Amino acid sequence: MGLIVSIIDWEYPPAKEEVLPVLLDIRKRNDLEYLILAYGNGVIVELRAEGENEDMIDALRGIAKGTGAGTKVELSQEEKQKVWLYQEGDECYRQPSKNGGYTFINPIPQPQKFIESI
Secondary structure, three states, X not given: OOEEEEEEEOOOOOOOOOOXXXXXXXXXXXXXXXXXXXXXXXXXXXXXXXXXXXXXXXXXXXXXXXOXXXXXXXXXXXXXXXXOOOOOOOEEEEXXXXXXXXXXXXXXXXXXXXXXXX
8 A cells, every 4th residue: 555656855857857657655653754844854856746545635634734844736727737736526635835745636546557557
């Protein structure tokens, strides 16, 4: 069980490029620490995740709102065009950071993507 996560950290690359996703299992200490430290250190510019089940989605929401101090927001059309990882239907949480801090979460569990990734 886990999350498929795409992340842009520290700053945007000089040219817009595809961000390759990684598979994280936040039940594993190293994967959980990675996310908590990324949020806690404020290095996330954008993060998009899809969860295998509702528990994984809820856990990421908790990290984004807790450690990340994120607030759920609705993106403006201008913001939707500016960000790289947002997909229509995603929930959006914004950290109190001047250089980004967006978390996009697909609220619908995607178990079929985890079967495909095995």
